[in-house]
Structures are given as C-alpha cells and as structure tokens.
Amino acid sequence: MPSTPSVSLPAPGARSDDVALLEPGGRPEESILAGSSESAHDAFAAPWTDKAPSASAVAAPDLTTLSCPMSVMWEAASRPTGAGWTAGRDRVAAAGNPSPWYRHAKRAIDVAGAAALLVLFSPLMLAVWAILMVTTRGRPIFRQVRLGHCGRPFVMYKFRTMAPDALARQQEVRNEQEGPVFKNRRDPRITRFGRLLRRTSIDEMPQLFNVLVGQMSLVGPRPPLAQEVARYEPWQRRRLSVKPGLTCLWQVSGRSEIGFDEWVRMDLWYVENQRLWTDLTLLARTPASVIGRRGAY
Numbered sequence: 491m492p493s494t495p496s497v498s499l500p501a502p503g504a505r506s507d508d509v510a511l512l513e514p515g516g517r518p519e520e521s522i523l524a525g526s527s528e529s530a531h532d533a534f535a536a537p538w539t540d541k542a543p544s545a546s547a548v549a550a551p552d553l554t555t556l557s558c559p560m561s562v563m564w565e566a567a568s569r570p571t572g573a574g575w576t577a578g579r580d581r582v583a584a585a586g587n588p589s590p591w592y593r594h595a596k597r598a599i600d601v602a603g604a605a606a607l608l609v610l611f612s613p614l615m616l617a618v619w620a621i622l623m624v625t626t627r628g629r630p631i632f633r634q635v636r637l638g639h640c641g642r643p644f645v646m647y648k649f650r651t652m653a654p655d656a657l658a659r660q661q662e663v664r665n666e667q668e669g670p671v672f673k674n675r676r677d678p679r680i681t682r683f684g685r686l687l688r689r690t691s692i693d694e695m696p697q698l699f700n701v702l703v704g705q706m707s708l709v710g711p712r713p714p715l716a717q718e719v720a721r722y723e724p725w726q727r728r729r730l731s732v733k734p735g736l737t738c739l740w741q742v743s744g745r746s747e748i749g750f751d752e753w754v755r756m757d758l759w760y761v762e763n764q765r766l767w768t769d770l771t772l773l774a775r776t777p778a779s780v781i782g783r784r785g786a787y
C-alpha cells in the first residue's frame with residue numbers, strides 16, 4: 491500500500507482512519523477504501539470531485555488484517571457542483587513566511603526537535619504501545635488521513651483511544667462543537683486509558699514521526715479532515731496555506747473550549763505572523779498548556 495494516498499475524501503459526519511487509494515487506471519470518483527474503523531466517524535470515505543455531483547465507492551476489507559466485513563457497494567449522496575473537495579492536488583495557494591532562511595531554519599528545528607522528543611519519550615511511548623497492544627487486540631496505532639499543506643492528503647498517526655465497538659455506538663454521541671469539527675467532552679466510546687492519553691496529549695506523540703518525514707511541523711495549524719474542509723467557508727480554507735503542526739495558538743489557548751471561527755482566526759493570525767520568534771514562543775507555551783489540560787478531551 492502506498493505511504494501517501496492520492497485520494498481520501500470521507501463523507502460529512504465521518505472521521506475515517508481508512509486510507510482511500512485511487513484505483514490504478516480508475517477515475518477519481520471510483521476508489522477503493524481499505525482499512526477498518528475506530529468510531530462512528532470512521533465508517534466510510536466518500537470520494538468527492540468538483541465535477542461530479544455523485545460518486546460511487548467500494549469499501550474493501552482491511553488489506554492486512556482482513557478484519558472488516560465483505561466489500562459493499564454504495565452510492566454517495568448527490569452534491570451540487572463545487573460543493574466537494576478533491577484531494578491529491580493543491581487546492582490552496584501556499585502562504586506564510588516565504589523566506590528561504592526561515593523555511594530552512596524551521597525544518598532544522600522540526601527534525602532536531604522531533605528526534606530529541608522521540609528519544610526522550612521513547613520509554614513512555616513503548617509502554618503505551620505495549621498496553622494498547624493488549625487493550626486494542628493488537629491495533630495500538632490509529633491511522634487517519636488528514637489534509638496538510640495546500641490541501642495535500644497524508645496519513646496521520648495517533649495512539650488509539652476508542653473502544654473496539656465505537657462504530658456500533660455512534661448514536662450515543664452528539665457534536666458539542668460548532669462548525670464542521672466534531673467534539674464531545676464526554677464521548678462514551680473513549681476508553682478509560684484512552685481518556686488519560688487524550689487529557690495528557692500522549693495520544694498525539696506518534697505524530698512526531700509525521701514531523702520527521704516532513705508531513706507536519708512542530709508548529710502550525712492542526713490538520714483537518716477532508717469532510718471538514720468541504721464544509722469550510724472560502725476564507726477558512728486559507729488555514730491550509732501553511733504546513734500543519736503539533737502545536738499552534740489554538741492548542742495553547744484552550745483548544746476545544748474555543749469556537750471554530752475563533753480557532754480559524756487564530757490559525758490565520760499565524761499565517762500572517764509566521765516567523766521563527768512566533769514558532770519558538772508557541773513551543774515554549776506548549777508544555778504549560780499540556781500540563782494544564784485545558785480543552786483537552
């Protein structure tokens with residue numbers, strides 16, 4: 491399976507860890523969706539295009555564990571032309587600090603910082619991995635396709651925090667956040683250990699590998715899901731104009747306690763004020779934010 495999918499377009503209301511791969515020789519609106527789901531929001535990925543009002547997809551079993559049901563064919567709901575979001579090509583112009591010196595310095599800090607943190611926290615990460623190997627029946631890592639710099643899709647990694655039967659319990663959960671994002675403070679599908687991981691932000695530690703390979707930065711807007719971006723207003727899409735990150739102004743200012751519009755405005759502030767001093771300041775504020783746990787759930 492390719493490491494970077496060319497298409498990954500979950501349907502509205504879904505949060506997919508399934509990786510959508512463009513079938514060789516196929517059209518963008520016909521994709522194979524491989525993988526299994528962690529939650530009600532992981533069910534299926536619906537390929538969206540700007541030209542086609544509807545699309546079909548084949549949901550295939552997990553290609554490595556064959557843990558999903560047999561393949562099913564389904565028709566995505568029709569959408570007006572232009573309402574969709576096509577991943578796999580740049581959809582937002584790059585912005586932020588254009589200085590080559592800044593970009594090289596930022597990348598050097600990302601590599602050195604991510605490597606140092608992986609070494610520092612490797613005992614903790616190995617312990618969490620071992621516990622999750624038992625509690626998740628051998629599936630400790632949650633893989634989810636997000637949209638990164640300029641809307642390019644990539645596979646983001648987290649420690650798994652939800653129960654195996656999360657999909658069957660989707661009706662128990664309601665969205666407590668405004669806008670296209672899904673947040674629930676007391677989501678009953680999150681395991682006791684998973685809640686601890688979320689409250690301490692340990693579940694995000696595998697994203698240090700995303701930073702190492704250049705898909706993310708230590709500092710930048712949090713990477714969104716494709717179906718969230720499809721519901722963005724035009725001005726909100728500009729948050730994709732810089733590389734996504736582990737921490738950001740939203741992350742150190744209250745996280746999920748902040749409304750979506752204000753969250754986007756914070757990200758756009760970063761786009762306009764992206765410089766080394768801004769990055770170092772946000773990095774310095776992050777440990778206190780993690781310890782304080784405000785808005786972490």
